[in-house]
Amino acid sequence: MPEDLPVPPGSGWPEDPATPATPVAADAAQVRTLAAEAARAGDLHELTARQSVCRACPRLVEWREQVAAVKRASSRTQRYWGRPVPGWGDDDARVLILGLAPAAHGGNRTGRIFTGDRSGDVLFASLHRCGLAALPTSTAAGDGQRLIGARMVAAVRCAPPVNKPAVTERDTCAPWLAAEFALVAHSVRVIVCLGGFAWQAAWPMLRSVGFAMPRPRPKFGHGSEVTLAAPAGMGSQVLLLGCYHPSQQNTFTGRVTPAMLDDVFARASRAAA
Numbered sequence: 001m002p003e004d005l006p007v008p009p010g011s012g013w014p015e016d017p018a019t020p021a022t023p024v025a026a027d028a029a030q031v032r033t034l035a036a037e038a039a040r041a042g043d044l045h046e047l048t049a050r051q052s053v054c055r056a057c058p059r060l061v062e063w064r065e066q067v068a069a070v071k072r073a074s075s076r077t078q079r080y081w082g083r084p085v086p087g088w089g090d091d092d093a094r095v096l097i098l099g100l101a102p103a104a105h106g107g108n109r110t111g112r113i114f115t116g117d118r119s120g121d122v123l124f125a126s127l128h129r130c131g132l133a134a135l136p137t138s139t140a141a142g143d144g145q146r147l148i149g150a151r152m153v154a155a156v157r158c159a160p161p162v163n164k165p166a167v168t169e170r171d172t173c174a175p176w177l178a179a180e181f182a183l184v185a186h187s188v189r190v191i192v193c194l195g196g197f198a199w200q201a202a203w204p205m206l207r208s209v210g211f212a213m214p215r216p217r218p219k220f221g222h223g224s225e226v227t228l229a230a231p232a233g234m235g236s237q238v239l240l241l242g243c244y245h246p247s248q249q250n251t252f253t254g255r256v257t258p259a260m261l262d263d264v265f266a267r268a269s270r271a272a273a
């Protein structure tokens with residue numbers, strides 16, 4: 001029997017936050033409305049449910065579902081998620097990890113960010129060594145993995161072709177990120193940006209909850225640090241940390257190594273403690 005694609009909301013996929021009644025955003029205006037509603041209601045679970053069924057970017061919807069239908073040879077027997085990856089982790093996180101977008105055969109297959117791909121293998125091993133993840137691996141939703149005082153989000157929640165979202169897609173997805181940050185900012189003390197795209201996405205996210213923007217805007221680099229005074233009601237300050245993305249290309253070429261990731265996440269753990 002052919003599979004339903006993408007996975008129908010509330011049909012039993014582990015960690016699926018949505019139900020058949022979850023409203024679906026069909027364009028950028030609906031993303032803004034649905035994200036703002038969930039943020040106003042203070043409902044992080046509903047926000048992640050709405051993220052996970054979004055269909056606002058036609059090119060990305062087509063791509064993520066095509067990949068889920070065709071699959072790759074080594075995953076041919078597996079069912080693919082084929083939906084956006086929602087924010088995942090601790091609701092009262094002190095460390096927020098901001099990535100670019102799910103991988104076509106990683107998060108787009110498993111339904112959980114950085115799960116089931118080489119980048120995630122390197123990332124979760126480091127998070128575990130630094131006390132931010134319960135297990136050294138993250139292979140599938142429902143595998144028992146758990147973030148400890150941390151939360152993971154993506155600037156763009158659908159897998160893009162060649163890992164490159166368009167500017168309009170980034171902007172369309174931004175309200176999901178802003179709303180999620182608004183709901184966890186009370187506890188967040190450190191934001192780790194994985195790569196330059198995430199670093200750029202962090203500024204509008206911070207501005208959306210009232211952070212003053214430094215001028216000139218600090219440049220991204222591995223180990224870059226910026227301390228930002230928090231707006232009233234959000235603690236005293238937030239530390240923004242830059243980290244090279246643990247992409248296969250970066251790890252194969254040695255541009256980023258496990259030790260380099262450990263340096264950043266150990267720093268994040270200490271600063272958040």
Ligand code: SF4
Nearest residue numbers: 054056057084158173
């Ligand atoms: S990238 Fe974001 S806004 Fe676009 S369809 Fe996916 S979840 Fe929706």
